[in-house]
Amino acid sequence: MSAAALSIIAAVILALSSSSFNLWFLAWIGFIPLFIALENKSLRRSFIVAYLCGIIFWASTIYWLVHVTLFGTIILILYLALYFGFFGLITVFVRRRAQYEILFLPCLWVLLEYARSYLFTGFPWALIGFSQYKNLPAIQIADITGAWGVSFLVVLVNTVIYSILRKQLKLRTYLICAALLFLSLAYGFVRLNYNPDLVKDGRVFKISVIGGNIPQDLKWNKQAAGFIQNNYKELTVAAAMDNPDLIIWPEASVPGLWPEDEAEFAQVFSLSRRQNINLLVGAVSRLGGKYYNSALFIDKTGTPQATYNKLHLVPFGEFVPLKNIFPFLETIAPIGDIEPGKDYAIFKQPAPFGVLICFEDLFPELSRRFVKRGAKFLVNITNDAWYKEGSAPYQHFAASVFRAIENRLYLARSANTGISGFIDPFGRILSVVHDTKGKEIFIKGYSSQNIYLGPSRRTFYNQNGDFFVILCLLLVAYVIISIIKNKK
Numbered sequence: 001m002s003a004a005a006l007s008i009i010a011a012v013i014l015a016l017s018s019s020s021f022n023l024w025f026l027a028w029i030g031f032i033p034l035f036i037a038l039e040n041k042s043l044r045r046s047f048i049v050a051y052l053c054g055i056i057f058w059a060s061t062i063y064w065l066v067h068v069t070l071f072g073t074i075i076l077i078l079y080l081a082l083y084f085g086f087f088g089l090i091t092v093f094v095r096r097r098a099q100y101e102i103l104f105l106p107c108l109w110v111l112l113e114y115a116r117s118y119l120f121t122g123f124p125w126a127l128i129g130f131s132q133y134k135n136l137p138a139i140q141i142a143d144i145t146g147a148w149g150v151s152f153l154v155v156l157v158n159t160v161i162y163s164i165l166r167k168q169l170k171l172r173t174y175l176i177c178a179a180l181l182f183l184s185l186a187y188g189f190v191r192l193n194y195n196p197d198l199v200k201d202g203r204v205f206k207i208s209v210i211g212g213n214i215p216q217d218l219k220w221n222k223q224a225a226g227f228i229q230n231n232y233k234e235l236t237v238a239a240a241m242d243n244p245d246l247i248i249w250p251e252a253s254v255p256g257l258w259p260e261d262e263a264e265f266a267q268v269f270s271l272s273r274r275q276n277i278n279l280l281v282g283a284v285s286r287l288g289g290k291y292y293n294s295a296l297f298i299d300k301t302g303t304p305q306a307t308y309n310k311l312h313l314v315p316f317g318e319f320v321p322l323k324n325i326f327p328f329l330e331t332i333a334p335i336g337d338i339e340p341g342k343d344y345a346i347f348k349q350p351a352p353f354g355v356l357i358c359f360e361d362l363f364p365e366l367s368r369r370f371v372k373r374g375a376k377f378l379v380n381i382t383n384d385a386w387y388k389e390g391s392a393p394y395q396h397f398a399a400s401v402f403r404a405i406e407n408r409l410y411l412a413r414s415a416n417t418g419i420s421g422f423i424d425p426f427g428r429i430l431s432v433v434h435d436t437k438g439k440e441i442f443i444k445g446y447s448s449q450n451i452y453l454g455p456s457r458r459t460f461y462n463q464n465g466d467f468f469v470i471l472c473l474l475l476v477a478y479v480i481i482s483i484i485k486n487k488k
Contacts, residue, residue: 008052018391111469137189143405144459145461148472206244211420219255244448246277247278251415277300278300291339311340378409392418401427410452
């Protein structure tokens with residue numbers, strides 16, 4: 001079979017593991033066809049083969065972005081595929097040094113994922129580790145290593161299987177890799193079954209999340225404002241029957257600008273007051289002539305108490321990077337200019353919590369900082385209506401599972417058209433909004449859930465951050481320096 005065909009097969013297998021089909025097990029073998037395709041290739045050829053794999057993978061994974069921008073999607077795919085290309089090139093560079101390959105390749109992959117997560121504002125979407133969000137034993141190590149440790153394990157298993165097939169693996173190396181996998185899974189099973197202080201040892205709260213299912217083409221249509229308000233009113237009244245301590249609406253759910261459109265927000269305040277309910281709503285704010293993507297907390301008296309303005313904006317979704325240097329970039333996507341917020345605002349009622357707006361839940365340091373500032377649980381509000389029906393809501397939801405585990409906190413999620421529900425501190429999906437047929441996206445509804453606030457105990461990952469990435473960097477640097485020295 002040709003290298004190109006093997007590269008495409010690897011891309012399809014990996015893409016399926018990150019799709020809505022829940023085929024997470026495919027990720028553990030998805031790299032093997034690519035490793036075979038890279039055999040006996042020059043550095044130049046290896047880059048091309050792996051780059052092709054990246055193009056197919058990303059085209060199959062973020063195809064839904066074409067609903068926002070076709071040209072921007074193409075540019076993004078070609079850029080993201082570069083990380084696959086570099087992976088292939090460096091893999092071949094070290095391949096002749098088999099003693100380095102087993103641990104080197106997983107570390108290299110982690111570094112490349114980390115780089116794309118932060119370079120040029122970052123795109124930490126579809127990490128290989130995220131594909132395992134329903135494989136609970138394998139992902140518990142995230143409270144130590146973050147999602148990076150799970151990515152490491154997945155690539156490690158791929159590398160070991162490939163080495164066994166090629167009869168390149170020494171027994172000692174095999175035992176080391178088997179021990180790493182065993183210890184990681186054993187830790188996962190222990191954490192899932194022995195949970196002191198984390199669940200049901202503290203104060204209990206009930207929270208309701210709303211899934212409004214408002215089509216994107218109606219969200220800012222003035223003629224649809226009444227329909228939108230009535231939709232959320234109906235769902236809020238129904239959810240209030242569960243007597244929750246807090247009801248959460250999705251991102252930009254109020255059809256008006258805060259605080260300018262007084263009539264629109266007066267309806268929301270009145271609803272909160274009549275139902276005697278604390279509300280958290282998504283809204284676009286205009287303050288000092290600047291626009292912000294905001295979360296607004298309204299107490300039971302119908303009084304707005306606090307606001308959080310989104311810190312990490314979506315490039316080509318909320319702002320155009322480098323537009324002063326490259327003005328043509330403004331034509332890539334139909335957006336307005338949103339300003340980033342400046343403060344990690346903590347809402348105090350019903351208990352201290354932090355809000356992640358839209359894809360902020362993809363960046364683990366944001367969650368960590370909210371927790372360091374006293375958040376006892378996390379909230380994600382988002383609007384996935386841009387991307388129509390497809391894999392996007394499931395890929396997005398996977399990130400929230402990791403944020404809950406990394407900080408060992410409950411996470412409540414309210415999404416317009418996407419997945420709304422609750423995740424416990426161990427990544428278990430407690431409940432989601434769904435219709436009578438079990439459909440979870442593009443449906444209207446609400447879900448209520450008790451959450452428990454145990455004693456404050458920050459995780460190793462929350463306290464120490466991405467130390468695991470530093471370990472990977474040290475190993476990769478050591479191997480490359482050793483190879484270069486031996487060539488002299």
